[in-house]
Amino acid sequence: MLINTWYVATESASVADAPVGVTMLGQDFVVFRDKAGTAHCLSDTCIHRGGSLCRGKVVEGTVQCPYHGWRFNNAGACVEIPSLGSEASIPKRARVDSYPVQEKWGWVWVFLGDLQEKDRPPLPDFFPEYAAFENGSTDWRFVRGTYVFDAAWTRVVENGLDTAHPFFVHRDFGNPDHPRVDPIDVQDRPFGSYMTRTQKPVEKRGVWAEKITKDRPDVKTELQFHASGPSVRIQMHLRPPMSQIIVSAYTPINDKQTLSWWIQGRNFFTEEKYDADSRRRVLTVFQEDGDVVNHIKPVHVPQSLSGDLTIYPDAMGFAFRKMIKDYEARGWRIDTKAMAADDDVARAIPSPARGADPKNWVLDPVLLRPARALSAAAE
Template identity: 35%
Template sequence: MLKNFWYALEFAEKVTRKPIRVTCLGQDFVLYRGESGAPVCLSDLCVHRGGSLAMGSLVGDRIACPYHGWQYNPDGACVKIPANAEERGIPRKARVDSYPAVERYGMVWAFLGDLPEDERPPIPVIPEHDDPTFRAVHFEMELNANYERTFENVVDASHTPFVHGTSFGNPDKPEIPPFEIRSDDWSAEADIFLSPPPPKGLWGLLAKRKPRPEYVTVTNGWYLPNVVKLHVRLPIGDMLLYDFNIPITQDRTMVKIIGYRNFFTGGWADENARKRIEKILVQDRPVVEAQRPELLPFDLADELHVRSDALQVAYRRRRAQLIAQGWWVGGDDIITTEGPRRNATVIASPTRRDHPELASAWVHKARNGGKPDESARRAQ
């Protein structure tokens, strides 16, 4: 799992003045909106006795822990301890990690890492979101698979005739013609020619009035750390799916999808669009969940690649570079305890750079001295 990136954690309409818990990179976070409406993202773990802030309530811009009422500002600093007399100060170590958060493209994003603002990778651009000719629907599904497996699945054009059959691919013409990749440091995409199946259902009604093309152009792309795009140019218009593959843990992924279309743009067609997205995921799900090894290999040579795998290979090469830079969630991000929940992830926030003298405020030592166990070492 990669840190030091902006992660889309939740659909914007679900983030309100009522705190909610979300999980990403193995860590729990609390999301809510301040009085101005701006999103706030904090570590869900109260520094006092480990209460869940997501179970708490808001007092203005502050969030109050449900256990002892400690109140935290959006910057993570505790500003009130109800059990203390007024003349007693707040311990300087009384703070939680606060992560930069923004709302964009119908999602709430948080920067999960400690890089300074001018060193952070960009949030991917989704131009269709502000285009009035497109209508969007949302869909989500949890998969028991690693997020990199679900991520690569979407940019893998050659699986469509076999996994999706005549609903999306054409088993009679599975060949993938050569394609060129357009890439930069944070993304890669390609225009791929696929033989389409005959359109069915509601979408087929209009398509029958137009000649069926021999090939359709499908643009597949990935955007670090976990976003993939599928752009299908149909005879009746354009359909684009942006998949946010949120790593809950190493082996569980929440896939949140924004689907855009510039045809049948009335609300009456939304449910049909969601059902088509769901059908694609339901077909992919058993195949991806059964992949072995469950985690993507670190060595490019550990799996066999062919020409049609070029987008996946491009991702794995860039991933290897970022791992070498220390952007992989590893032993330094793992808290080890001897309790029922043995391992937990804690991603350092920019707040730690702002207050280096308080580094020990975030140190949780286990009985074994705080050293990562063997599973944590293997995760590096």
């Protein structure tokens, strides 16, 4: 698992008056709103006696620990220690890590790492249809949800970028009589990559069949990856102008489980009565992927790029593997084995304030694999 990128922590709509507990990268966090309604995210472990802050309350725009009532503001600084009285000075070490937060597409995105603002990647901007919807457009209709994979995030993201599996895994996407993938041109995009492909259509079933199946041309699919999330946009031009988009962001819950946040958009059947059918179709796709990806060996993508056999239809996933190597070479990969051997210790993902001032913190940072020369990483 990698630090120094943005992850989706929760739905904006689920953060109201109470603190919300979230597990990402094997660590616990609390998300809450201040008095102005702005969302914030702190490390969940109270530095007094280890209380879980998400089990406390939001008081005056701060999070109050359920154990002895210490309160922490949106910067993670303790602002009240009730047992010392209101006039007591608060020790400088009485602080927890606070992480940058942005809300976009109805999700709360949290930057888990210690980079200063100028060095952080942006959020993806590849979903203008959703932005238009938020501004009142009714051209597209959206449904949203989650799916939990019992698989490592690297395998799950790679599956989202895999061009050759739909023919064997997805009844509604891949025509098993035409499994051949034409040569792929993967283009670099800022913090990610993009490709298109065209394939033979599949007979649609259910209510979509009446609009989409007859006299159908080949289906053009656009696939885009962004390191923040990490997120994937897939747009299928089912029968122009009818089109379906699925945007997913993949949050590692821990080393072996991945939470997929997804939004599906469609520019046909835009009445509410078709939402349940759309949701069912997306969840079927995730379930079909899960049935394969949850059983892959080894659990993580191989350490070496030559640890399995890559062919040209794997090009998009291969670009993703190279991105992981780049992050690892910078020393941004959590050393999960060392952490597991030391699991009596509570730690925190280092936040930007810790990056600027590494001293005077109670919890030690998570253990990271050492940085390596970038050239060695590309092996």
